[in-house]
Amino acid sequence: MKIVINGKKYPLAESLQRATLNDLYALKLQTGMGMKSLRETLQRMKDYEDQADFLEEAENMQAFRGMIWLCRRAAGEFLTVEEANNDPLVEIGFENDEEAPVAETDPKAQAGSAPDVEPVPAA
Template sequence: MNIVISGVAYGLEDSISKATLGDLYLLKVKLGVSVKTIQGTFQKFGELEDAVDLLDDADALLNLQGIIWLSRRKAGEDTSFEDAGAVSFVDLAFEDDDDEAGADVEDPKA
């Protein structure tokens, strides 16, 4: 699965499973977010009837900010927690790795 941020696709599994211990520590200290809470957020995604319902859940929004930060860090981008929180909700999407919709999405390593 990928998270698409402003048209750029980032692999979620690698972003989370290959995060450095330092990044995981910062994520926990700065945002109070852990890999376990991120996984819980993904479970909530599957239960929502409408993605806009996510905007009512402060914890889910914080976890989403953490996901954005980890994804961009894994791609080698110099980003801050503030940068991750500045992403507009309409600039976010999730896609399966085999989605054909991803054909128009940029590769951050290109």
């Protein structure tokens, strides 16, 4: 899943996984949340039919702000939490990842077998 801000796409899972200890410390200082509470709060987002309802609670809003900040930071945008979240809500959305096409395998190839290699001539 990606978050889209002003038309730019940021990968959610990858961005959260790339957070450094410095990022996590700054996140805690600026939002009061650690990574565990951030993830748990964001997981609850899917329980809301309307995102506006999710943003009614301060903890949820802080998690959303932290997620946007971490995504932008992972993309090389070194902004404060306030700067990273200064976009209108109408410019923020989500996009599901497209399913990767399934590669067809050669039925003759067996798992663990060596690839086709020309034999080495005997000396």
